[in-house]
Amino acid sequence: MKKFAALLALVFTMFLAACGSESTSGGSSASEDKKITFGATAGPYSDMVTKAIKPILEEKGYEVEVVEFSDYIQPNKALASGDLDANLFQHKVYMESFAKEHNLELSELIVVPTAPMGIYSNKFSSMDEIADGATIAIPNDPTNAARAFLILEDAGLITISADADPLTVSENDIEDNVKNLKFEPIEAGQLPRAVESVDLSAVPGNFALAANMNLLDALVLENMPDQYRNRVVVNTKDLEEPFAKDIIEAVESPEFEAVIDAEFEGFGKPEWMLNR
Structure with missing residues (x-):
């Protein structure tokens, strides 16, 4: 009986461990949840992500990877395929045209200061x-x-x-x-x-x-009209995800605007920044 009881206790313990393992493996880990892969075209917009957005997100506990692109095709394809969580390089007219042509569900999060013509x-x-x-x-x-x-x-x-x-x-x-x-x-x-x-x-x-x-x-x-200013873009299904809301908070922060004023001279600010 003692051996049977010990065996029963062992089985019960293994069952609890399995349940605990299942509950943690059923979703992403905390570190995975707090990782953002951000695409941008090489130059001022990858610099904007690196200098003005990434540090604020890191303060929120995110690990941020910035991926640079040299064309205007791959950033949206990489976003749609799940290789990116967000990108920054395009204005509204291009985003809507590209999404329609390639049957993608893309949405803007927030408009950012943009280098004018x-x-x-x-x-x-x-x-x-x-x-x-x-x-x-x-x-x-x-x-x-x-x-x-x-x-x-x-x-x-x-x-x-x-x-x-x-x-x-x-x-x-x-x-x-x-x-x-x-x-x-x-x-x-x-x-x-x-x-x-x-x-x-x-x-x-x-x-x-x-x-x-x-x-x-x-x-x-x-x-520049706002439809020609660049914006942070995500897959439409991710609009309500915590990381998307945190990106918006980062761009709306005084810290973001301070970096823009100091390092992106001549960039035109969107209406929401001018009117707040």
């Missing part, structure tokens, strides 16, 4: 000096070309039809070309070099920074 020139030192008939290089893709035309309208150099969609403005929507500007569409990545060969060049902020241009050297910087 600017008009650069080695021939003129101000917008007022621009000569009649000057040539300006503009992006050859419709989305960024529309941004360039809106900058020129804000500067008083062209007038755009009131019926034009701001997201799809083209040369055909120009009603008045005050300086008789000539437009030269080229691939966006070549626009920094174009400063050397044409009178003016409309350079998106990310390409300007990649070419070691100073944003504040622009004759004028874009008054």
Whole structure:
């Protein structure tokens, strides 16, 4: 009987141990729950994650891995496949277009300060000096070309039809070309070099920074609508996850804005930062 009782106690103990093991292995461990893999394009946005977001998340107990990408395709594919928890590199128009084309469920968490497009020139030192008939290089893709035309309208150099969609403005929507500007569409990545060969060049902020241009050297910087500002993006199914809410808290923190002010000079802040 004593041997039977001992055997019964041993079986009962093993049963309890198995139950405890099952309860802890049924979900991620605490360390796994507190790990975030964050993708971003190499340059200012991977720097923003590394310098302004990662330290705040680490204070919250997360282990943060930053993965850099050199293109605009793989960060969303890696996010959708589960290799990333979040990414930072794209604006709303691109995110929605990419998600629709590839049948993905992507959602933004929060808009971040973004390097604006600017008009650069080695021939003129101000917008007022621009000569009649000057040539300006503009992006050859419709989305960024529309941004360039809106900058020129804000500067008083062209007038755009009131019926034009701001997201799809083209040369055909120009009603008045005050300086008789000539437009030269080229691939966006070549626009920094174009400063050397044409009178003016409309350079998106990310390409300007990649070419070691100073944003504040622009004759004028874009008054960027929020749909063109970059945002932190996650899979839609993760919108309510604790890590997603913690990323939002990190970006909304005074510590984040302090790093932006100190190290990302010229970046335009989104409306939520300006209005709080």
